[in-house]
Amino acid sequence: MSQSFSSFIxxxxxxxxxxxxxxYPQVLEALARPTIGHLDPKFVDLxxxxxxxxxxxxxxxxxxxxxxxxxxxxxxxxxxxxxxxPGDKVIVCQNGxxxxxxxxxxxxxxxxxxxxxxxWGEPTDLNKVRETLQANLDVKALAFxxxxxxxxxxxxxxxxxxxxxxxxxxxxxxxxxxxGGSELKVDxxxxxxxxxxxxxxxxxxxxxxxxxxxxxxxxVIKQRKHRVQSWFLDMDLIMGYWGRGGKEGxxxxxxxxxxxxxxxxxxxxxxxxxxxxxxxxxTHARHDRNHLSLKSGLEKLGLEFVVQKNYxxxxxxxxxxxxxxxxxxxxxxLLNEFNLEIGAGLGELAGKVWRIGLMGCSSSxxxxxxxxxxxxxxxx
Amino acid sequence: MSQSFSSFIxxxxxxxxxxxxxxYPQVLEALARPTIGHLDPKFVDLxxxxxxxxxxxxxxxxxxxxxxxxxxxxxxxxxxxxxxxPGDKVIVCQNGxxxxxxxxxxxxxxxxxxxxxxxWGEPTDLNKVRETLQANLDVKALAFxxxxxxxxxxxxxxxxxxxxxxxxxxxxxxxxxxxGGSELKVDxxxxxxxxxxxxxxxxxxxxxxxxxxxxxxxxVIKQRKHRVQSWFLDMDLIMGYWGRGGKEGxxxxxxxxxxxxxxxxxxxxxxxxxxxxxxxxxTHARHDRNHLSLKSGLEKLGLEFVVQKNYxxxxxxxxxxxxxxxxxxxxxxLLNEFNLEIGAGLGELAGKVWRIGLMGCSSSxxxxxxxxxxxxxxxx
Numbered sequence: 099m100s101q102s103f104s105s106f107i108x109x110x111x112x113x114x115x116x117x118x119x120x121x122y123p124q125v126l127e128a129l130a131r132p133t134i135g136h137l138d139p140k141f142v143d144l145x146x147x148x149x150x151x152x153x154x155x156x157x158x159x160x161x162x163x164x165x166x167x168x169x170x171x172x173x174x175x176x177x178x179x180x181x182x183x184p185g186d187k188v189i190v191c192q193n194g195x196x197x198x199x200x201x202x203x204x205x206x207x208x209x210x211x212x213x214x215x216x217x218w219g220e221p222t223d224l225n226k227v228r229e230t231l232q233a234n235l236d237v238k239a240l241a242f243x244x245x246x247x248x249x250x251x252x253x254x255x256x257x258x259x260x261x262x263x264x265x266x267x268x269x270x271x272x273x274x275x276x277x278g279g280s281e282l283k284v285d286x287x288x289x290x291x292x293x294x295x296x297x298x299x300x301x302x303x304x305x306x307x308x309x310x311x312x313x314x315x316x317x318v319i320k321q322r323k324h325r326v327q328s329w330f331l332d333m334d335l336i337m338g339y340w341g342r343g344g345k346e347g348x349x350x351x352x353x354x355x356x357x358x359x360x361x362x363x364x365x366x367x368x369x370x371x372x373x374x375x376x377x378x379x380x381t382h383a384r385h386d387r388n389h390l391s392l393k394s395g396l397e398k399l400g401l402e403f404v405v406q407k408n409y410x411x412x413x414x415x416x417x418x419x420x421x422x423x424x425x426x427x428x429x430x431x432l433l434n435e436f437n438l439e440i441g442a443g444l445g446e447l448a449g450k451v452w453r454i455g456l457m458g459c460s461s462s463x464x465x466x467x468x469x470x471x472x473x474x475x476x477x478x
Numbered sequence: 479m480s481q482s483f484s485s486f487i488x489x490x491x492x493x494x495x496x497x498x499x500x501x502y503p504q505v506l507e508a509l510a511r512p513t514i515g516h517l518d519p520k521f522v523d524l525x526x527x528x529x530x531x532x533x534x535x536x537x538x539x540x541x542x543x544x545x546x547x548x549x550x551x552x553x554x555x556x557x558x559x560x561x562x563x564p565g566d567k568v569i570v571c572q573n574g575x576x577x578x579x580x581x582x583x584x585x586x587x588x589x590x591x592x593x594x595x596x597x598w599g600e601p602t603d604l605n606k607v608r609e610t611l612q613a614n615l616d617v618k619a620l621a622f623x624x625x626x627x628x629x630x631x632x633x634x635x636x637x638x639x640x641x642x643x644x645x646x647x648x649x650x651x652x653x654x655x656x657x658g659g660s661e662l663k664v665d666x667x668x669x670x671x672x673x674x675x676x677x678x679x680x681x682x683x684x685x686x687x688x689x690x691x692x693x694x695x696x697x698v699i700k701q702r703k704h705r706v707q708s709w710f711l712d713m714d715l716i717m718g719y720w721g722r723g724g725k726e727g728x729x730x731x732x733x734x735x736x737x738x739x740x741x742x743x744x745x746x747x748x749x750x751x752x753x754x755x756x757x758x759x760x761t762h763a764r765h766d767r768n769h770l771s772l773k774s775g776l777e778k779l780g781l782e783f784v785v786q787k788n789y790x791x792x793x794x795x796x797x798x799x800x801x802x803x804x805x806x807x808x809x810x811x812l813l814n815e816f817n818l819e820i821g822a823g824l825g826e827l828a829g830k831v832w833r834i835g836l837m838g839c840s841s842s843x844x845x846x847x848x849x850x851x852x853x854x855x856x857x858x
Contacts, residue, residue: 101530103527103530103531103751103754104751105504105508105747105748105751106508106511106524106527106744106747106748107511108511108512108513108514108520108521108744109512109514109520110512111512111514111515111518113513113514113515115515117737118513118514118515118516118737118740120513121512121513121741124485126510126511126512126513126741127510128485128486129509129510129741130506130507130509130510131486131487131488131506132488132489132490132491132501132506133488133493133498133500133501133506133677133683133684134488134489134491134493134819135491135493135495135498135819136498136684138491138813138819139813140488140489141488144486147483147486150481150483151483167548167549167552167685168547168548168549168552168710169547169548169710169736169737169738169739170736170737171709171710171735171736172547172548172552172710172736174709174710175708175709175710199709202709203709205705206705206706206707206708206709207707295737297513297737303513303739303740303741303742304513304516304737304738304739304740304741305547305685305739305740305741305742325585325586326586327586327587327707327708328555328586328707328708329551329555329579329582329583329586330548330549330551330552330554330555354824355551356549356550356551356552357497357498357549357550357675357677357684358549358684359549359683359684359685359739359742360498360683360684361501361506361509361683361684361685362683362685362739362742364486364488367485367486368485368486371483371484371485374483433518433519439514439515439518444734
């Protein structure tokens with residue numbers, strides 16, 4: 099192999115796409131601390147703290163709360179492969195890309211996905227969900243995306259969970275983009291299984307997926323008739339490593355399952371500390387404030403929001419690309435001349451919209467101003 | 479939540495267990511560089527370099543060579559879920575923990591695992607494998623562990639692959655502990671699917687799993703009758719993101735599949751650079767040299783190797799715990815007084831052996847001397 103290689107020095111981008119978001123410098127610092135063993139008592143203590151901090155951000159007492167050692171899409175899969183068995187019916191609400199991915203997961207578990215479709219850019223219609231629940235009284239779970247990253251729509255998680263409980267079915271929630279950016283109350287809303295990602299509003303590096311399962315979900319897993327199809331994502335095995343909580347919790351022996359991504363866990367811990375210190379309400383208020391100031395700036399440039407105000411996400415701003423403007427050219431110039439990343443449209447929205455993220459560390463006055471002034475220069 | 483939390487400052491351990499190994503300082507430095515987008519053209523270029531460097535360490539031209547965005551056990555699963563369909567027969571050689579995990583994977587794919595069992599601490603018996611192949615002419619694949627981390631045994635990968643080819647079946651190889659520590663020639667030995675981990679002889683942080691699939695394996699995947707049961711590990715989708723190589727290779731558009739663990743990829747790139755610079759032969763020679771000097775030091779302390787010399791791994795040294803010596807107490811003292819981690823026995827070997835790793839960066843004269851002198855002090 100004659101080619102010569104050299105160390106990779108990344109450019110310093112400003113990350114205002116749909117994720118990853120800018121990572122807090124303290125998080126990068128934590129990431130680079132010396133690796134220790136994944137069964138080292140000091141690491142096990144850290145795992146316990148990460149669990150507690152995740153319980154805080156999820157607003158839950160669920161003992162089964164932890165990061166899956168892989169990105170959000172693996173977190174999604176961990177929920178479906180553990181809860182859905184062949185033949186199970188799951189209602190999946192789709193109003194963007196990620197509802198479709200949930201459907202894929204149900205199908206690959208041998209389940210039946212009953213779809214409730216809504217227009218991309220609009221929220222899931224509660225009436226349709228109620229009708230679908232009424233027409234399918236044997237459904238096992240209702241699955242939906244809390245914050246649709248592909249459109250910037252907030253679905254009404256609280257109301258959807260209430261509906262599901264009325265019909266006595268489990269709730270499965272995608273909180274990849276909502277965790278840390280939108281109000282989210284796992285216990286109060288009675289969410290049974292939820293997953294997120296570290297690279298959005300937590301402003302940690304990508305690669306981990308925090309999940310939480312209610313006691314009811316654990317009971318369902320225990321009653322399974324078929325083995326979980328994934329060994330890597332079998333929650334029963336993962337619990338043996340992350341601890342089962344309760345009486346056998348902190349002091350219980352941890353069984354080796356896989357090697358945890360030790361350094362990424364350092365980083366997650368640090369990002370959760372930052373969120374814990376700021377407080378959830380303050381974090382949400384900051385996301386709202388910066389969203390409003392971005393909105394004001396973008397509207398001055400003549401850019402229009404696609405999503406209606408009452409279900410618009412502050413952390414993911416989807417605006418229409420003006421007629422005659424070349425999508426790729428604008429994004430390329432922003433990236434190359436301004437080191438600024440914004441997101442393209444996904445799926446049916448490709449070429450029609452931009453998605454501007456204001457997530458976690460990226461949700462700052464500085465980023466808002468920089469984004470507006472850079473766009474102004476490029477669109478001029 | 480009234481508890482107060484603070485940043486986690488890990489102790490500086492010397493990692494001589496079965497992995498993670500000591501991480502190169504340059505790798506930690508690379509890890510902490512600023513995060514960029516997972517579809518950023520600069521990142522896509524980096525992905526291409528990582529592929530090339532992995533082709534180098536695997537000694538292959540396989541275009542489907544890349545890191546799975548999760549630990550080695552997910553890499554293992556990626557191989558099985560893509561290659562094994564319900565009803566498929568796979569011969570699995572077991573002479574330690576990880577052969578058993580392969581069996582689990584086959585079963586969870588709906589396949590039939592035909593086991594070839596050998597004693598833990600001894601290599602897989604080629605005659606038994608031949609007999610099993612002869613008795614099962616319809617097997618799809620032969621699966622085995624190249625370097626058994628649980629025992630320190632090197633299985634004869636070249637001969638096993640040759641046997642499989644004689645019977646025209648696929649070869650699936652676990653190279654978690656062998657990659658970068660033992661001779662490994664994917665193309666020359668005709669390996670069809672192989673997976674490894676980053677936290678062993680590559681001395682990168684844990685969390686990624688380099689994999690490689692031959693063109694023949696890709697053909698088998700293309701001919702599948704059932705969909706791959708994992709969405710996250712579906713190689714067809716992953717290829718869309720990592721690039722398909724060949725004509726549609728470098729310049730092809732990358733489809734979003736999941737968010738790559740960007741910073742971990744920086745780290746992997748740096749660790750591969752180090753290996754590329756040292757050269758595979760030099761790396762192997764260093765592993766052999768340090769193993770011999772550890773062996774000599776341990777034998778002076780009266781410690782005996784369990785595995786015979788001709789199939790003993792230089793990177794994983796399994797020694798018998800002397801009679802009357804308390805396993806846990808010795809390891810605890812090494813950890814607490816010397817900041818030195820060595821490995822316990824797994825499964826049926828628990829309490830009977832120690833596993834001392836000399837992997838990648840950990841394979842150094844300094845570590846050897848420190849380990850011997852620390853053990854001497856504790857056993858005294």
